[in-house]
Amino acid sequence: xxxxxxxxxxxxxxxxxMVSEEDFELVRVEVPEAGEGEVLVKNIxxxxxxxxxxxMNAAKSYVAPFELGQPLDGGCVGQVVRxxxxxxxxxxxxxxxxxxxxxxxxDGSDLTKVDPSVAPVQSYLGxxxxxxxxxxxxxxxxGKPAEGDTVFVSxxxxxxxxxxxxxxxxKGCRVIxxxxxxxxxxxxxxxxxxxxxxxxxxxxKLGVTLGKTCPEGIDIYFDNVGGAHLEAALFSMxxxxxxxxxxxxxxYNATRMEPGPGNLALAIAKRLTLRGFIVSDFNDLREQFYAxxxxxxxxxxxxxxxxxxxxxxNAPGAMTGLFRGDNFGKMLVKVGDPEQ
Numbered sequence: 001x002x003x004x005x006x007x008x009x010x011x012x013x014x015x016x017x018m019v020s021e022e023d024f025e026l027v028r029v030e031v032p033e034a035g036e037g038e039v040l041v042k043n044i045x046x047x048x049x050x051x052x053x054x055x056m057n058a059a060k061s062y063v064a065p066f067e068l069g070q071p072l073d074g075g076c077v078g079q080v081v082r083x084x085x086x087x088x089x090x091x092x093x094x095x096x097x098x099x100x101x102x103x104x105x106x107d108g109s110d111l112t113k114v115d116p117s118v119a120p121v122q123s124y125l126g127x128x129x130x131x132x133x134x135x136x137x138x139x140x141x142x143g144k145p146a147e148g149d150t151v152f153v154s155x156x157x158x159x160x161x162x163x164x165x166x167x168x169x170x171k172g173c174r175v176i177x178x179x180x181x182x183x184x185x186x187x188x189x190x191x192x193x194x195x196x197x198x199x200x201x202x203x204x205k206l207g208v209t210l211g212k213t214c215p216e217g218i219d220i221y222f223d224n225v226g227g228a229h230l231e232a233a234l235f236s237m238x239x240x241x242x243x244x245x246x247x248x249x250x251x252y253n254a255t256r257m258e259p260g261p262g263n264l265a266l267a268i269a270k271r272l273t274l275r276g277f278i279v280s281d282f283n284d285l286r287e288q289f290y291a292x293x294x295x296x297x298x299x300x301x302x303x304x305x306x307x308x309x310x311x312x313x314n315a316p317g318a319m320t321g322l323f324r325g326d327n328f329g330k331m332l333v334k335v336g337d338p339e340q
Contacts, residue, residue: 040083206232
């Protein structure tokens with residue numbers, strides 16, 4: 001069998017401030033043949049996620065930083081093209097964490113089979129993947145929505161926010177989403193079916209606009225943005241409200257520590273709960289998540305958007321575009337095509 005040459009994206013520099021395409025390099029490498037008990041996987045799609053920006057720094061965190069001169073890891077869905085492992089058949093689709101490369105060899109311990117009859121394979125990186133589980137667990141386990149609650153979601157058209165918004169709607173909540181364009185607002189209203197959408201770029205003072213949109217207050221704020229959005233939500237939170245701290249993308253490229261919301265003291269008088277989390281805290285929910293999401297998808301209660309960039313060579317541009325807000329929904333890179 002001819003030697004397979006794979007292209008991969010490596011971290012060239014640790015970014016300072018906004019991540020740049022110059023912080024990455026494209027390298028060609030020879031892929032070893034699959035040994036006994038191993039499989040060769042051809043990646044079809046790879047995921048581009050905000051949390052990856054933190055791994056480009058050398059600072060200690062809940063996940064190890066990327067190493068300079070090494071390929072980045074990230075979510076991926078691929079096809080088994082060679083198998084010497086009886087648990088995997090050639091042609092099957094699997095999800096793993098060896099994204100940012102075209103091919104890789106695995107012993108199968110880091111792979112999970114996916115069913116393309118439930119949803120397109122790339123959705124296992126979005127609605128049925130890590131972002132979907134993040135939305136599901138964060139809202140249901142920390143937000144604890146009850147029918148009639150008012151839920152505010154920032155970055156509401158994103159991979160996580162769009163699923164949060166729709167699950168909240170399924171649970172009988174009134175849902176308000178914040179987005180950065182009229183197109184995204186229209187999709188949330190007409191397709192996702194939420195109650196109100198705020199284009200924060202046109203809203204003027206976000207706190208004032210949010211207060212007018214939610215005159216009776218907010219029960220749950222699902223925070224993907226931080227900064228001004230968190231400050232605005234604090235003004236409108238009801239007593240004993242819950243704030244789910246999922247992400248703060250507005251701060252990920254900051255070069256200095258930003259001050260916290262000036263009105264954080266409201267959390268005391270309002271007896272608010274603010275809780276941060278990471279998705280791995282809730283791995284025990286994965287089976288129930290798949291069951292619920294599969295049913296909601298079949299019932300046409302869950303919809304999603306994807307922004308797909310073609311070619312692994314364009315993955316660095318997809319990453320920088322993510323932080324410019326170029327994506328609508330889940331940001332993906334299509335690495336290759338399935339083998340017939």
